[in-house]
Amino acid sequence: MDNTELRTVNVTRYVTPLREGGSLPAIAEADDGFLYVLKFRGAGQGVKALVAELIGGEIARKLGFKIPEIVFANLDEAFGRTEPDEEIQDLLKASVGLNLALHYLQGAITFDASVTKVDAKLASQIVWLDCLLTNVDRTARNTNMLVWHKELWLIDHGAALYFHHSWHNWLEQAKKPFLQVKDHVLLQQATELDIVDQEFKAILTEEVILSIVNLIPDEWLTGEFGTTEEHRAAYAQFLITRLANSGIFVKEAQHAAENTI
Numbered sequence: 396m397d398n399t400e401l402r403t404v405n406v407t408r409y410v411t412p413l414r415e416g417g418s419l420p421a422i423a424e425a426d427d428g429f430l431y432v433l434k435f436r437g438a439g440q441g442v443k444a445l446v447a448e449l450i451g452g453e454i455a456r457k458l459g460f461k462i463p464e465i466v467f468a469n470l471d472e473a474f475g476r477t478e479p480d481e482e483i484q485d486l487l488k489a490s491v492g493l494n495l496a497l498h499y500l501q502g503a504i505t506f507d508a509s510v511t512k513v514d515a516k517l518a519s520q521i522v523w524l525d526c527l528l529t530n531v532d533r534t535a536r537n538t539n540m541l542v543w544h545k546e547l548w549l550i551d552h553g554a555a556l557y558f559h560h561s562w563h564n565w566l567e568q569a570k571k572p573f574l575q576v577k578d579h580v581l582l583q584q585a586t587e588l589d590i591v592d593q594e595f596k597a598i599l600t601e602e603v604i605l606s607i608v609n610l611i612p613d614e615w616l617t618g619e620f621g622t623t624e625e626h627r628a629a630y631a632q633f634l635i636t637r638l639a640n641s642g643i644f645v646k647e648a649q650h651a652a653e654n655t656i
Contacts, residue, residue, distance in 0.1 A: 400610075401449075401465060401466055401467055401610055402427075402464075402466045402467070403466065403467040403468075403469060403493075404425035404426055404427050404429075404431070404466050404467070404468055404469070404496070405425060405426040405468075405469045405471070406423050406424070406425055406426075406431075406433065406468050406469065406470050406471070406474060406494075406496075407423075407424050407425060407426050408423060408424040409421055409423050409474070409475060409478060409483070409487070410422040410423055410424060410430065412480075412483060413432065419435070419438060419482070419483070419486055420432055420433060420434050420435070420438075421433045421435075421483075422499055423468070423496070425466075425468060425496070429498060429499070430498075430499040430501070431466065431468060431496035431497060431498060431499055432463075432496060432497045432498075432499050432550075433468055433494060433495075433496045434448055434494060434495045434496065434497075434553065435470075435486055435487075435489070435490040435494055436489070436490045436492065436493070436494050436495075436615075437485075437486050437487070437488070437489025437490035438486060438490070440553065440560075442614075442615040442617075443559055443560060444553035444554070445494065445495040445553070445615060446556070446559070446611055446615055446616075446630070447528075447552055447553050447554065447555045447556045447559070448465070448495055448497075448551070448552050448553045448555075449465060449495060449607075449610060449611060450528075450552075450555070450556060450607055450608065450611070450630065450634075451528045451530065451552025451553075451555040451556070452465045452497070452549075452552050453465065453607045453610065454524070454527070454528065454599065454604075454607060454634075455524055455549050455552070457598060457599065457603055457607070458520065458524060458595055458598055458599070460520070460521075460524070460548075460549050461543075461546055461547065461548045461549065462497075462548065462549055462550075463497040463498040463499070463500055463548065463550060464497070464498040465495065465496070465497055465498075466495075466496050466497075466498075467493050467494070467495065467496075467612070468493070468494045468495060468496040469492070469493060469494075470487065470490050470491050470492060470494055471491070472491050474487060474491075475487030475488065492614065493612050493614060493615075497550065500541055500543045500548060502543070503541040503542065503543035503548065504541065504542050504543075505538065505540075505541060505542075506538045506540035506541060506542055506547065507538075508535065508538070508580055508581070511542055511547070513547065513581055513584055514584070515584055515585070515586045515587050516587050516590075516591070517547070518581040518584035518585045518586075519584075519585040519586065519587040519588045519590070519591045520591050520595070521533070521540075521549070521581055521585075522576065522579055522581055522582060522585035522588065522648055523585075523588055523591045523592060523595055523641075523645070523648075524549075524595075525555075525573070525576070525579060526573040526576055526641075526644035526645070526647070526648055527595075527634075527637055527638070527641065527644070528552060528555035528556060529555060529556060529557055529558065529573050529575075530552060530554060530555040531554050531555075531557065531575045531578075532551060532552075532553075532554040532555075533579055533580055533581070534578045534579065534580055535578075535580045538580050539551040539552075540580075556630075556633075558633065559619075559630075562619045562629070565629065565633055566632065566633070566636060568633070569632075569633045569634075569636035569637045569640065570636065570637070570640045570643060571643070572643050572644050572646070572647030573644045573647060573648070574647065574651075576644070576647060576648045576651050577651040577654070577655055579648075582648065582651060582652050582655065583652060583655070585648065585652065586652075588645050588648055588649060589645065592641055592642070592645050596638055596641060599634075599638055601631075601635055604631055604634050604635055604638075605631055608627055608630045608631040608634070609627070611627060611630070
């Protein structure tokens, strides 16, 4: 069985909010001495954004992309009582328990397509990933990529898997093209999608998908289904079905590239 595992840390210090994120993520220190970008369960999209971040980030890691380490981050009830900002204090109170955090890449700079050139293979790999995950957040306006030590790192997959905000016709959604690919910052360089499609589908076996979906804490799987097992199985089935029908989103990406030249 695949041995995917995440560490758990305890948050010890709230350092500063990251105002560029819509859900008020923050830089925080944990009991292992490292700084993290902390994503709060009490933020706007709640635990669904954390589930998308976890699934998206760990799938990307399996495919060989550079992703900051993702950890579970415990927030104690006493944490934040001394926080003077009322909005932040409310967020901390609503986020007691298990949150998600990514290792903070100190000194990383935001990817700029006019400065950093991405080759066709890597561009195709990133576009394919975002089509699989239905990630709407990799546009020229908001690339969610960083350059750190001269290497490209992918961050912030919280807006992926948007089907799970309603679960309406979710299995049909799995077979649909990803129309928002037309706005992808790397679409024009992504000329090797057919090759990448074969390579990445060989890596993302059913076992790998299940190992990643099994990481989702039970307490984040509430509301839509009778049991957490059914809820977890639905995430796995969505991804497995989407992989089996990847030709649909590959064709749409190729079509979008031709039409936006």
